[in-house]
Amino acid sequence: MPADRDAAHDGTADCLRGRLCRERLDLGSKSERLAVLLVVDDGDRVVLRRAGANPFRDPELEALEGQVLIVEGERRSSYFLVRRYTVCGDDPPSSG
Template identity: 50%
Template sequence: MCADSTRADEPGGERVTLEGRVERQLVARGSKSERHAMVLVLPDGTQHLLRRAGGNAMRDPHFEAMEGQRVRLSGRLRPGFFLVDEGPGDAP
């Protein structure tokens, strides 16, 4: 792991609730990690790569099922991704 990368299970990050549309987009273009992934696109055009604690970093059926939907998700903003811990389909 490079020095500036962040593991999903490390503490930290600002806790926020974001609302936007879930879309499949090409991420990490030109790198070994280039892939299609699920991102949350906010109304202002800001994009956040979606991750869940304990979820697969490369592919997550939980977010894939939300593709095209407008959702409200809560979690922590981390360098390079949004670590979601609450949203549609989660238990209260």
């Protein structure tokens, strides 16, 4: 069991905070789908994929649409692999 933990945490862990939304991606391709994205403070949109979940549909994350989340995991080439997340509510990502 400790070996799995080490493999999952290879030193590339990252943390993002933003509002969860869904947008249609890959229009016109076989991969076209309504994807879960995190909109971070600078307006960047990052596709989220929860470790062990279906990459095309994740009802657990979809149910959190509109909520502010902190996600921990690893950046990959075209998405962010979420290892764990925390719901912060529906407050804006930064207060002012």
